[in-house]
Amino acid sequence: MISVPRPSLGARLTSSETHGAAQELARLGVGLGLAAVYGLALGARTGAMSLVQHALAASAGLAAVAVLGIPALFVLLALVNAPVSPGAMLSAGARSLASAGFVLAGLAPSAALLAVTIESPDAAAFVTRAGLTLAGGIGLFQLASSVRAMLHDLTPEARLKCNALLLCFSLFAIMLAARVWYSLPILKGAA
Amino acid sequence: MNSQVLSVFDELLRSPRAIAERSRAGGDLRPLFVASLAALVLGAGVFGATLATSRGGLQLLYSGVKLPLAMVATMLLVVPAFHAIAAGLGRPLSFSGMIGLTLAAAGRGALVLVALSPLTWLCFDRGLTYHPGVLLAVACYGLAGVAALDLVLKGVGFDARGFAIVSLFAGVLFVTGGQTAWMLRPFLGRPSAATVPFFRHRESSFWDAVQQSSLSSFGVYQLTKVEAEGEAIRSSAPGPRLENADESR
Numbered sequence: 035m036i037s038v039p040r041p042s043l044g045a046r047l048t049s050s051e052t053h054g055a056a057q058e059l060a061r062l063g064v065g066l067g068l069a070a071v072y073g074l075a076l077g078a079r080t081g082a083m084s085l086v087q088h089a090l091a092a093s094a095g096l097a098a099v100a101v102l103g104i105p106a107l108f109v110l111l112a113l114v115n116a117p118v119s120p121g122a123m124l125s126a127g128a129r130s131l132a133s134a135g136f137v138l139a140g141l142a143p144s145a146a147l148l149a150v151t152i153e154s155p156d157a158a159a160f161v162t163r164a165g166l167t168l169a170g171g172i173g174l175f176q177l178a179s180s181v182r183a184m185l186h187d188l189t190p191e192a193r194l195k196c197n198a199l200l201l202c203f204s205l206f207a208i209m210l211a212a213r214v215w216y217s218l219p220i221l222k223g224a225a
Numbered sequence: 226m227n228s229q230v231l232s233v234f235d236e237l238l239r240s241p242r243a244i245a246e247r248s249r250a251g252g253d254l255r256p257l258f259v260a261s262l263a264a265l266v267l268g269a270g271v272f273g274a275t276l277a278t279s280r281g282g283l284q285l286l287y288s289g290v291k292l293p294l295a296m297v298a299t300m301l302l303v304v305p306a307f308h309a310i311a312a313g314l315g316r317p318l319s320f321s322g323m324i325g326l327t328l329a330a331a332g333r334g335a336l337v338l339v340a341l342s343p344l345t346w347l348c349f350d351r352g353l354t355y356h357p358g359v360l361l362a363v364a365c366y367g368l369a370g371v372a373a374l375d376l377v378l379k380g381v382g383f384d385a386r387g388f389a390i391v392s393l394f395a396g397v398l399f400v401t402g403g404q405t406a407w408m409l410r411p412f413l414g415r416p417s418a419a420t421v422p423f424f425r426h427r428e429s430s431f432w433d434a435v436q437q438s439s440l441s442s443f444g445v446y447q448l449t450k451v452e453a454e455g456e457a458i459r460s461s462a463p464g465p466r467l468e469n470a471d472e473s474r
Contacts, residue, residue, distance in 0.1 A: 041317070042308075042312070042317055042318075042319050042320055044308060044309060044311075044312030044313075044317045044320075045312060045317035046311070046348075048312045048313060048317060056458065061340060081352055096370055133312070133313040134313070136309045136312060136313060137306075137309040137313045138309075139305070139309065140305040140306040140307070140309025140310065141305075141306045141309070141397065142305070142342050143301070143302045143303075143305055143306070144303060144306055144397055144400070144401040147302055147401060147404060147405065148400065148401070148404055151404060151408055151431075152404070152430040152432060153430055153433070154430060154432070154433050157430055157432040160432070161400060161432070164396075168310075168312075168393060168396075168397075172310070172313035172314060174312075175314070176313065177311075179315075212310070
């Protein structure tokens with residue numbers, strides 16, 4: 035009997051395969067949970083309640099994009115007759131947010147070292163922002179790739195409209211995530 | 226097993242592509258782990274001790290222990306980030322493959338440091354002073370880093386996406402490695418220092434030091450409140466003043 039090696043967690047979370055709604059929601063949930071690990075690492079700077087505050091805020095940035103952004107993007111793309119379905123959009127959103135969460139979790143060990151050992155609040159805020167930007171950027175890249183893959187059969191004019199919408203959505207998602215993430219105490223200069 | 230480990234040493238230097246492919250394929254990576262870790266500990270230890278020849282004494286032992294420690298600690302901290310960045314950008318590798326690739330790259334870099342050790346020792350022996358010595362060490366780390374990242378690039382793919390993954394990983398590695406090494410300093414030690422500490426007391430950060438050094442290179446000098454108080458006391462005392470007399474890296 036030939037045993038097929040099980041794909042790694044990263045491969046499963048970032049896979050472009052579409053699954054059922056329950057599995058996609060589970061993927062989204064795992065992504066948000068992984069983002070909380072990054073928050074915990076940041077919270078180690080001051081400890082105690084700060085751990086919970088940072089964990090919640092780190093996940094909340096991604097959750098806000100999932101709840102407020104992805105449905106809005108689906109409606110707008112449907113308005114220009116893009117061939118998108120709720121299931122495909124859920125899959126694309128889950129994949130992108132799971133990727134962002136996975137990257138945040140990967141950065142957590144480095145973030146914990148830096149948050150605990152860096153004395154300057156400005157420097158600590160800088161490395162925190164860098165981590166969030168990196169993970170958010172990778173998440174957006176995944177979402178844009180997934181959505182663009184759905185637009186192959188469109189006319190150039192329709193594709194242009196969809197790409198413009200995708201660009202506007204990206205700006206909105208960046209502003210929304212930044213708005214939530216700026217509630218992180220470490221970004222407010224907490225020592 | 227021993228002959229396999231020795232052949233991996235050779236491959237680390239001559240065939241980075243074969244090492245990268247072996248890490249990607251998975252399978253039994255133990256000889257690769259053992260050889261890479263041995264190269265890392267030996268190479269960084271020799272280079273660390275070489276850096277300390279400017280100070281001598283106990284510093285030789287301390288730096289020979291601390292530099293491998295800094296490199297291994299950095300590897301432990303950055304492997305998850307590398308794994309996540311590669312997966313996030315569409316190049317998922319198994320976690321053990323990622324560890325193998327990162328460890329092999331670090332081992333290769335450490336072997337380059339061994340090769341640069343005689344030249345570094347000769348420079349210190351011929352009277353290279355502290356600050357040029359720091360610059361020489363940075364140049365050596367840079368060369369070793371290029372050799373290491375070359376292997377990593379072969380592992381993730383030699384294309385635009387591979388470059389993006391390696392660049393982002395290099396950014397995380399630079400910040401994390403810099404801070405880890407900063408916490409474990411001094412590595413060179415000041416010849417004028419009366420005692421040799423294993424660790425310096427916690428102060429500032431690698432990031433602050435980079436910022437301060439950048440400003441200093443443009444002739445802008447910043448003093449913290451504590452330093453300013455110390456400066457006021459010292460300026461009222463007699464005797465010669467040396468620039469950055471209290472620093473050691």
